[in-house]
Amino acid sequence: xxxxxxxxxxxxxxxxxxxxxxxxxxxxxxxxxxxxxxxxxxxxxxxxxxxxxxxxxxxxxxxxxxxxxxxxxxxxxxxxxxxxxxxxxxxxxxxxxxxxxxxxxxxxxxxxxxxxxxxxxxxxxxxxxxxxxxxxxxxxxxxxxxxxxxxxxxxxxxxxxxxxxxxxxxxxxxxxxxxxxxxxxxxxxxxxxxxxxxxxxxxxxxxxxxxxxxxxxxxx
Ligand SMILES: Cc1cc2nc3c(=O)[nH]c(=O)nc-3n(C[C@H](O)[C@H](O)[C@H](O)COP(=O)(O)O)c2cc1C
Numbered sequence: 001x002x003x004x005x006x007x008x009x010x011x012x013x014x015x016x017x018x019x020x021x022x023x024x025x026x027x028x029x030x031x032x033x034x035x036x037x038x039x040x041x042x043x044x045x046x047x048x049x050x051x052x053x054x055x056x057x058x059x060x061x062x063x064x065x066x067x068x069x070x071x072x073x074x075x076x077x078x079x080x081x082x083x084x085x086x087x088x089x090x091x092x093x094x095x096x097x098x099x100x101x102x103x104x105x106x107x108x109x110x111x112x113x114x115x116x117x118x119x120x121x122x123x124x125x126x127x128x129x130x131x132x133x134x135x136x137x138x139x140x141x142x143x144x145x146x147x148x149x150x151x152x153x154x155x156x157x158x159x160x161x162x163x164x165x166x167x168x169x170x171x172x173x174x175x176x177x178x179x180x181x182x183x184x185x186x187x188x189x190x191x192x193x194x195x196x197x198x199x200x201x202x203x204x205x206x207x208x209x210x211x212x213x214x215x216x217x218x219x220x
Contacts, residue, residue, distance in 0.1 A: 016160045021206035023164035026197025030061070030107045035161050039196065040110070042157030046150035049142030054117040055150055058182055060109045065181060070104045072177035073097070080173065100170040106195035111178065112151055116187040117143050144191060151192050164199040167192055 040057045048054065060066060077097040084090050103109050125138055155165045171193055172178075178190040 011160050016156055020156055020159040020165075021204060022166045023199045023204050024102050024166050024195070025200040025204075026106055026164060026195070027200045028107070029198045031163055031196055031198070035158075035163060036108055036196065038161065039154045039157045039163075042153040043112075043150040046146065046153045048146035048149070050120075052117050052143070052146065054115040054143060055147050056113040056115060056184070056188075057150075057154070058111040058113065058184075060111060061107070063104070066104045066106075066109060068181055069171070069174065069178060070101055072174035072181070073100050073171045076173040076177070096170045096173075100168070100173075103166075103168060103171060103193055103195050106166075106197045108196040110154065110194040110196065111182055111190045112147060112192040112194060113182075113184050114143060114147050114189050114191040119143075147191055151194055154194055158196055162198075163196055164204075166195045168195065169193075 036059045040059065043055065043057050044053070060069075074097065077093060077100065081090050081093050081097075084093060119139070119142075122135060122139060125135055130138075151167055155167060158165045169192055172190065175190050178184075179186060179188065182190065184190070
């Protein structure tokens with residue numbers, strides 16, 4: 001990618017779509033703020049249920065803050081591990097911890113915030129006297145789906161700009177601590193991190209995808 005982001009050649013949409021892959025290792029080079037703004041703006045363009053746009057994208061450059069977040073994640077995983085009493089599950093949790101921590105090495109980390117949204121339909125049903133359990137049958141999770149659309153837009157925009165990303169949920173064990181560190185209010189929640197940086201190398205593999213036949217069928 002050129003240092004002048006506006007000189008970056010535009011890539012074909014399907015080329016970007018088909019080549020996007022998770023990359024977890026970055027060079028020290030800091031992506032320019034213009035690129036980060038373009039990525040955030042791609043998130044802003046995403047569809048959202050009833051157009052609520054109940055999101056905020058916080059770009060974290062501050063290494064000190066990243067380290068504080070990582071410390072909270074590590075502490076939380078240690079706590080969780082101490083509650084598990086068999087070695088196999090402990091080792092599995094350790095795997096999650098491992099795949100949580102490298103965001104500190106990413107030059108920029110987006111914290112993706114889901115802002116509190118009151119579903120009109122669920123409120124109506126709750127007021128009709130439904131129990132929590134019954135209500136869950138009518139929760140279509142549109143809020144988190146909308147945010148997923150935003151994160152994917154951001155990831156594709158980063159790929160188009162020659163940057164690499166990793167969408168992360170494993171660090172969210174510390175979401176309460178993230179709320180405090182990022183001062184987003186208790187009613188809002190960090191639901192993903194998205195790391196952004198220049199890929200350190202050019203031969204990262206991508207896990208295989210299922211074939212189209214496995215995931216698609218036509219009903220006519
Ligand atoms: C919702 C979501 C959460 C993820 N969380 C993590 C994570 O916490 N740590 C990590 O290393 N990768 C995480 N990933 C990346 C996946 O492992 C990756 O997308 C998957 O292996 C497919 O690879 P690809 O993105 O290169 O197609 C996450 C991906 C998604 C969509």
